[in-house]
Amino acid sequence: MSASHDGVSVTHRRYIPYGHAHYGGNLVDGAYGLGLFGDVATELCILTDGDEGLFASYADVQFKAPVKAGDVVEATATVTRTGRRSRTIEFTLKVVCRADPERGDSAATVLDEPIIATTATGTVVVP
Template identity: 70%
Template sequence: MTQASTTTGQGALVEGFSVTHRRYVPHGHAHYGGNLVDGAYGLGLFGDVATELLIHTDGDEGLFAGYRSVDFRAPIQAGDVLAATATLVRIGTRSRELRFEAHVVCRSAPHRGPSAADVLDPPLLAIQATGTVVVPHPTP
């Protein structure tokens, strides 16, 4: 049995608060040779994890204002399992600066068989980014 609770997120508005999503990268997302996936796939994950973080911190999905930096460090491939994390690093009146990381935590191993895969230890850092999101003024 699962319990659900509703909060406005007011208790989580502290620097260092983070949220992580894990997602399998389907083979249908491969766009390039070697089963490579475009970098936008990882940025889409960052948008999703930022949304959840803002729900926890502000009780609102917020809006993405922009990225200050994005560094693609290693390829993402179809068959990977990614862990995308958003961490709150600065709190403004309505803005929130977030640090993002996407790690490959599992990777397919087709040389061993069509469904073989490995857990990566340590995980492989694929993307690092810093971005700003904004939330609306609180309603009275």
């Protein structure tokens, strides 16, 4: 068994441009967050194993709140189980800033409490 990487975490922040709005009300599709989960999982595998690894599966995905164009989101991946060649990872996507068009076209607000938009559990495989 390889050394345990349990508890190791990676976080990325990203601004979501209006060009990514996919539905009315400037909503962004759920796949956007899953793509970010792939990005943080890749960095996590590089950090812990020196390899990009391969995403094998999601065991659970929960869409809890909408993500909108103009949001700043934070995607976090944390290793919760280290196997010989696999890692179980918990993912969280939080909205930390949101556009505030009532104050102006480019106005935005840092949220006092981040909104948990998406959670997931996934498995990656490393050589």
